[in-house]
Amino acid sequence: MSLSSEKLLExxxxxxxxxxxxxxxxxxxxEEVMIGAVLTQQTRWTNVExxxxxxxxxxxxxxxxxxxxxxxxxxxAIRCTGFYRVKTKRLKSLASFVIDxxxxxxxxxxxxxxxxxxxxLCVNGIGAETADSILCYALNRRSYVIDAYTERICxxxxxxxxxxxxxxxxxxxxxxxxxxxxxCHAWFVEYAKExxxxxxxxxxxxxxxx
DNA sequence: GACCAGGTCCTTG
DNA sequence: CAAGGACATGGT
Numbered sequence: 001m002s003l004s005s006e007k008l009l010e011x012x013x014x015x016x017x018x019x020x021x022x023x024x025x026x027x028x029x030x031e032e033v034m035i036g037a038v039l040t041q042q043t044r045w046t047n048v049e050x051x052x053x054x055x056x057x058x059x060x061x062x063x064x065x066x067x068x069x070x071x072x073x074x075x076x077a078i079r080c081t082g083f084y085r086v087k088t089k090r091l092k093s094l095a096s097f098v099i100d101x102x103x104x105x106x107x108x109x110x111x112x113x114x115x116x117x118x119x120x121l122c123v124n125g126i127g128a129e130t131a132d133s134i135l136c137y138a139l140n141r142r143s144y145v146i147d148a149y150t151e152r153i154c155x156x157x158x159x160x161x162x163x164x165x166x167x168x169x170x171x172x173x174x175x176x177x178x179x180x181x182x183x184c185h186a187w188f189v190e191y192a193k194e195x196x197x198x199x200x201x202x203x204x205x206x207x208x209x210x
Numbered sequence: 211g212a213c214c215a216g217g218t219c220c221t222t223g
Numbered sequence: 224c225a226a227g228g229a230c231a232t233g234g235t
Contacts, residue, residue, distance in 0.1 A: 026216095041217040047233065048216090082232040086218085127218045147216050189216055213235090222227085 005159045009173050011209050012157060016187035025186035026137045028052075030105050031062050033138035034098075037130050038090050039081045051078040063105070067095040090125025097123045105139075113141040128163065136185070140178050144170040145185045149192035157205045 026033055032052060039048045054077040055061040060069055074088045081087060097119070102108050108116060113135060120131040128146070135143035146163045154166060161169055174180050191205075 037216095040215090042215060042230090043217090043232085044215050044234075080232065082215085083217090083230045084232080086230055090218085125218065129217060133216080145216085149216070185216090192216085215232100215234090218230095220227105220229085223225090 008159050020187050020190055023186055030138045034134050037133040043081045047081050051081045063095040063098050066091050067099050093124040136181050142178055142181055144181050150188045
């Protein structure tokens with residue numbers, strides 16, 4: 001990671017801060033956020049909210065319930081998020097991981113972020129982004145979430161690091177504060193929704209920095 | 211009808 | 224290791 005990438009990223013973050021400031025992002029209980037992290041894979045958040053609502057109605061919105069439930073019940077509750085069969089398997093893998101290894105989510109707080117991250121990455125269906133979302137938004141850890149938007153916006157703006165290095169770059173530039181991590185990721189997604197539809201995100205961002 | 215969405219896994223070259 | 228396909232529904 002080059003020095004100029006750090007400077008550029010600092011400028012982008014500062015711009016987004018004044019542009020958006022405090023915005024609400026990913027509310028919900030620890031377990032709801034974990035479930036939502038799987039459901040939102042390649043899926044709009046509005047559809048995830050509907051699915052979470054259905055799971056709540058069916059008493060399925062907890063890891064313990066997912067653990068013991070028949071897969072078919074979960075499938076019908078989350079159908080509107082797409083990929084509902086694989087996502088059901090992934091939710092069950094996640095629930096098994098937590099319950100078999102930790103009994104409950106609170107017990108996970110005894111383990112360091114880097115160990116938890118390695119463990120989560122071994123769970124079927126949990127890749128880097130889902131693991132970091134769970135760490136950052138469900139477990140309040142400092143593990144920055146890099147998604148496709150972030151990579152695209154940074155790339156357009158001249159920060160060409162790939163995902164793994166981008167994560168390190170953000171973590172070296174941001175203050176050591178979980179809230180800052182949460183907000184910053186929220187800004188990037190917000191910005192992407194506003195400008196990336198027409199693939200002009202980089203142009204706009206460069207202009208914004210002048 | 212085409213294209214994409216807050217990814218991940220598996221298979222190929 | 225990069226690239227491409229599968230997974231699937233819903234919105235524009």
